[in-house]
Amino acid sequence: MSKANFDDFLQEQLANPSEVSPSRDLWSGIERAIATSAHEETVSTQYWPKVTGIAACFIAGLLAWNVSMNQPELNTMRDLSALFEQQKQALLVQYKTQPALTSDWQGQLDELEQAEQAIKLALQNDPENAALLKMLAQVYQQQLDLINRVHAPSWQQI
16 A cells, blocks of 8 residues: 555545444453552552551561670570579479478579679670679589488489
8 A cells, every 4th residue: 555545545634534433241240340549549559458467467576586696695694594493483383392301401502593693794894794794604503412312312312
């Protein structure tokens, strides 16, 4: 088709508009599409607050984890102390009804507790000192051994 023929064809088509009717009724489909897109918009607006809440909780958890991991030595001391206190209380409850073989064991326990406090004070000044952490663990073990020996000596066990 040459340029002249195309221009003539275009002019003729524009001068005689013809109406094309669809082969079926499309209005019901258009209405459904509009209704579906409006429903999807309300679903998406309900979706974002939930996602934002989950993201905020996740970030708060990461922040708490990061803060707790910044001072692992202090956490080690706290964890060690908490574990020891649980074991000590369990032993004292277990031997509550049994009489102690010596009367001065509380004094010895007090001396070990004073040593524990001195080591904890030193750990506050130098929390990365592995030797102090080891000494603290040994003092805890000595306290547990003392409670066990006073209430259930090895010569009484079969």
